[in-house]
Amino acid sequence: MEMKMHHIVSLSGGSASAVAADRVLNRYDFNDVTLWFADTKWEDEDLYRFLDDLESRWEKKIVKFTDGRNPLEVHDKQDFIPNHRFAQCSAELKQKPFKKFITDHPKPLTVHLGLDWSEEHRHAKPKEVYESIDGVSVDFPLMWKPLAYLGYQKIVSEWGITPPRLYSYGFPHNNCGGRCVRQGNSEWIRLLKHFPDRFKEVSDWEQEKQKGEKAASHAITEMRINGVRTPLSLQDLAKQNETTQMDMFTYEGDEYGCFCEY
Secondary structure: OOOOOOOEEEEEOOOHHHHHHHHHHHOHHHEEEEEEEEEEEOOOOEEEHHHHHHHHHHHHOOOEEOOOOOHHHHOOOOOOOOOOOOOOOHHHHHHHHHHHHHHHOOOOEEEEOOHHHHHHOOOOOHHHOOOOOOOEEEEEEHHHHHHOOOOOHHHHHHHHOOHHHHOOOOOOOOOOOHHOOOOOOOHHHHHHHOOOOHHHHHHHHHHHOOOOOOOOOOEEEEEEEEEEEEEOHHHHHHHHHHHOOOOOOOOOOOOOOOOOOO
């Protein structure tokens, strides 16, 4: 007898993953779909409103997991300062718990991830990791036709749901309240402008970590001088912005964004 396929959607709290989940719910048996969200305890307050609105639309509860720590607490006992090249918070708070969740879930199952055509370079790794679990396959609903061509906020608005407010401030993602330790300088400047208290919290933490011998020469972000990458503390980034009013869209060396989800 053929076993029934289960479907698990990883929700990030952003509009793209919401559209991905909506597509899965519309294609498969409602009772065979599970929605899963990892709370980093660092989220913007409006993210929870957005999840509540999605639950009302779908008439389905979202499984909400939390480790109990936020990203800074994950890195408190480590000797290094996280940056865009390496950050354990995403693994500890999202990836490992999700892998355990699907490992323990009845099989067969398909994991659905909210990555689209613009992120095809990111498809291979999670597919490899999750499909290493017996009975698990991976799919990308945003690759199903018709493609949305990044019109996810418009789609969410058409549902009668207001998209997460961070987008209205120009943030490209709705994770960690706009303070992802992997994001670039332009997003830190954006955070400084719209949420100075959040910026100060991370900057103060970074300064405290830099008192340690091993982390003294490290920083969350960096700058490029004559092609050479140099650590740049958030405190110094804020000072530079005070004197030069750096363009948050064109700041040199800011070619990376938040990509911690999968």
